[in-house]
Amino acid sequence: MAPLAKLATIALMIVSGAIAAPWDTTSRHMTHRVRSVGPQKAQFQSYHPPSTFETFGEGIDHPLTKRGVKDASSVDAAKAFLESKLGVSADSISHKSGSNSDVTEHEYFRQQLNGIPVANAVANVALKNNKVVSYGASFVKPKSIAPTTATLTKEQAIAKAEAATGGKYNQWPTAIEYFAKDSDHVVLSHVVQVQNAESGEWYEAFVDASTGEVVNLVSFVADASYRVVPFTSQSPDDGFATVTDPQDTTSSPNGWHQYGTTTTTATSGNNVISYKSSTTGTTSQSSATNNYNYVFNSAVSPATSPNVDAARVNAFYVANMIHDVTYRYGFDETSYNFQQNNNGKGLDDKTRIFFGGWTPIGRLGFLKLPVFS
CATH class of the missing domain: 3.10.450.40 (Nuclear Transport Factor 2; Chain: A,)
Incomplete structure (x- = not known):
């Protein structure tokens, strides 16, 4: 199991570093998300403008330092940096909030036009020792702006x-x-x-x-949560934790429980179906919005409740995490990865992994999960 833990560590490093550059503006899956809403499961598409994230090692001087301004507040320093970096005017930047510690200051901003905030155009700046160490922004330069009335x-x-x-x-x-x-x-x-x-x-x-x-x-409700052995741990002996929305939105832009127009409330989704004995033997959500809180009991048989549910949930989580991590390495739709729906990226759909606790006559990708001891 050690290699899995190492893979998880490497993957976290890669995922963290992968956004330290402008997003590929040709990829809609980085900026768009389809959500099923209400009793009729109406489809709505959310949009987040392409963003840029950049780090500066030990830090760079902000414009106020270059102008000889001393003792500038972190808000003023961050705002001056954004004006210079993004080429925007001071009145188009509105400070929203911030947090300070003994080491760093973090300031958060929104773009505003005609004095009105733009909901999905935001920025953040991190400072250390009066130097800018990183920033991120998704400000827009629109073709047209609606009237204020x-x-x-x-x-x-x-x-x-x-x-x-x-x-x-x-x-x-x-x-x-x-x-x-x-x-x-x-x-x-x-x-x-x-x-x-x-x-x-x-x-x-x-x-x-x-x-x-x-x-x-x-x-405002968590889309999904899972009581599992965390991805960086090796076995149930390391303990369980509840993880919320662990999906990588680049690898799985619609989350783990939606493929096409179908939304699931069980351990089946676009990348994986986790079951026991037959594909109908999945585990259903323990509460609304895809929460899976099943407590593993080491004192009873693995084949009895709630251990069967805990196992299916953990298998679903691990397989999806591996899908999302390897996607970042290049095992994507064009490399014939395993997905029920390829989100319009071509090649073969309907190739999600079948993750079974018992051995059926398998088709497509199949993993057999042995009993942990």
Whole structure:
């Protein structure tokens, strides 16, 4: 098992470093995500503008230092750096929050246009010893910007959000924000929170203040969580932990529980189906929004509940992690990896891994999971 732990360590290093450069703007899977919403599983596409992340080793001077300004605050220093680095004006940068420690300062910003924040255009700057050590940004340069006056009323926007999601407005104050679309146009939107008590869904909906279209949804509920042996551990003897949303959004842009228009609530998904005896013998979510909290009991047989469920969940997690890690190494759709749906990247669909606890007559990719002892 040691090689697996080493692979996980290397993979984490690679994943961390892979974003230290501009994203490939030709890849929609880095900027877009399809989400199934509400009782009718309506499909909505979220968009995040391409971002850049860069590190500077021990750090570089920010513009205020170069101008001879002493004792500048971390907010002012970070803002001056973004103005220079991104070529934007001071009034287009709005400070949102920050955190400081004895070692570093981290400042977070939003782009704003006409004095209105752009919801999905953000930036961050890290400073150490009054030097910039890293920054990230997804600011936009739109072709057009919508007027600052809304055509739809707040009440009309709430009705649109409720109809689209199947939820109800939760009385949280609405807001007006811009939203950058993938067409390089920025639209004015009403920001409305809606919740569905039955399904446990909770969204922040961005409703175009001119057309009524829901242009973006942000989920406030964890999409998935798994009680598992962490990927960097070797066996159940090392202990279990609950991991939340562990998927790599580059390798698995729609998460682990969606392929095409199908969303699952069991240990089956785009990359893997984890089961015992037959492919119908999967483990279902223990609670809504794909939470899998099954406690392993070493005092009872591996073939009894809850150990069977704990095993299927852990197998699902490990196989998906390996999929996402090896994807970063180049084992992707063009290299004939294992996926039920290739997200429009061609080659053969319907090749996900069958991860079985018992030995069936296998087709496609198949892994047999022995009993741990």
